[in-house]
Amino acid sequence: MNTRPAHPLPNNALPPALSRRATLALLLATPWGLARAGETLTGAGSSAAAPLYRAWAAAYGKTQDVQLQYEASGSSAGLKKIRAQEVAFGASDVAPTEAELGRDQLLLVPTFVTGAVPVVNLPRVPRGRLRLTGEVLAQIFLGSITRWSAPEIAALNPELSLPDLAIRPVGRSDGSGTTWYVADYLARLSPTWKERLGAKTSLAWGEHVLGAKGSDGVVRAVQDTAGAIGYVDFNYVGANSLSPVQLRNAAGEFATAGVAGFKAALRASDWAAKGNFHASLANLPGPGVWPITMGTFVLLPRVSSQPAETTRALRFLMWALLKGDSVVEGLSFVRLPDALQASAFKALSSVVDKQGRKLGTEAFSAVAQAG
Structure with missing residues (x-):
């Protein structure tokens, strides 16, 4: 049984005049997921995942004035950038080992399945x-x-x-x-x-x-x-x-x-x-x-030294997991099973800053209250 809150994505989450193929082609070719000015959210890594993250960002931008700057530089580059804290989230199609995640103090969260x-x-x-x-x-x-x-x-x-x-x-x-x-x-x-x-x-x-x-x-x-x-x-x-x-x-x-x-x-x-x-x-x-x-993943710091940026990433990812299923299915990706989505929320909710502030819990509350 699906125990996640029911938050259907608006029918106009993606441009209605475009066919699915035309919309995807546009997202593949466009370096920015959002065009409006506002707060910036940075991400880098998997080029396979880029179409979905940009489509999620386009839908998210209907209600939040946040601009995604996503660099589709490949999984290795995404891991390198999040390890150096050069982006708010990294994206990789390959899951680092538990030992690597512990060494780098990174959180690994699956997002969807493709091939x-x-x-x-x-x-x-x-x-x-x-x-x-x-x-x-x-x-x-x-x-x-x-x-x-x-x-x-x-x-x-x-x-x-x-x-x-x-x-x-x-x-x-x-x-x-x-x-x-x-x-x-x-x-x-x-x-x-x-x-x-x-x-x-x-x-x-x-x-x-x-x-x-x-x-x-x-x-x-x-x-x-x-x-x-x-x-x-x-x-x-x-x-x-x-x-x-x-x-x-x-x-x-x-x-x-x-x-x-x-x-x-x-x-x-x-x-x-x-x-x-x-x-x-x-x-x-x-x-x-x-x-x-193949699965694909995002990575965030377990303890953030840049809480404002990490909070933007947490809110975006939690919104996507709660409300972005229509975008996943529209672009021919496969959503996670409910049990895995629940574990993803639990992991994201565990993120804190260096003072112990519960960034993940606060982000989940903000997304849930936004309706």
Whole structure:
């Protein structure tokens, strides 16, 4: 049963004249989530999460004169900036360990679930029709399969006329949570990948891989390069009319990325069963599961030395968890299960300043009273 307060988002939370795809494309392209002057809220990190944080900010700005300045600089940069207290909140698609969080005195809060998707630029191949397995995808990015007409790919796609075209892999050149999820998935299926590259936010790509900074950089590189294959968060696929790859999941099905597949992975995970958001969402068993499902997180100081900025971040995030479900669903992300949302509120409510003032509790009261 959903025990959270019912606070529906106004129907005009996002511009009604724009389609969902047009709205998302605008949010992906716009560096600022809000246009009005007022108090500033700073955040940095995950580019996969950027569309939702900016959309939340646009809706939040209907009632609060707060301007979000969010830098989609990648998960590694987001962690670096919040550790240095250069922003009010950091955003990462990869959860630091409990030991790291304790060392840095940071609070980790999950926000939503999405998925990483391989995308291709293949002339004359219908959009979304190409099928791959994790093992073949690993060989492509390792450089051992170099042409789209290779027998390993042809065997998976007997109904397609594959071009005899060189494969141009595109990988993130910056520290990226999306990279970590793709690498973690491939390491589970390919012993060679696990030995050579492992699961990291930054990988030592060979010269055969074209490096691109940020999700926007991957999008441009794939669009501009015939024969390219890269990977992005699912919301970038539709917003940029990219061609997604079908992947064989643990059930043996060729799955298509989307909300249904992310929800299936969430249901099969310890996130739902045990409330353990450190657990992997990769290659889980079950029908319809998308095998590269990923969570994303925000990080704040447990004890704030900048209470005004931290309070703005707390109010924004609590508002988003209480009232932002419509935005999450409208942008094809998946909201957290109720139990996880409750644990997120508990964590946010624990933040204090150096004098012991309960910033989190005060922020929750302010958001709840605002209605």
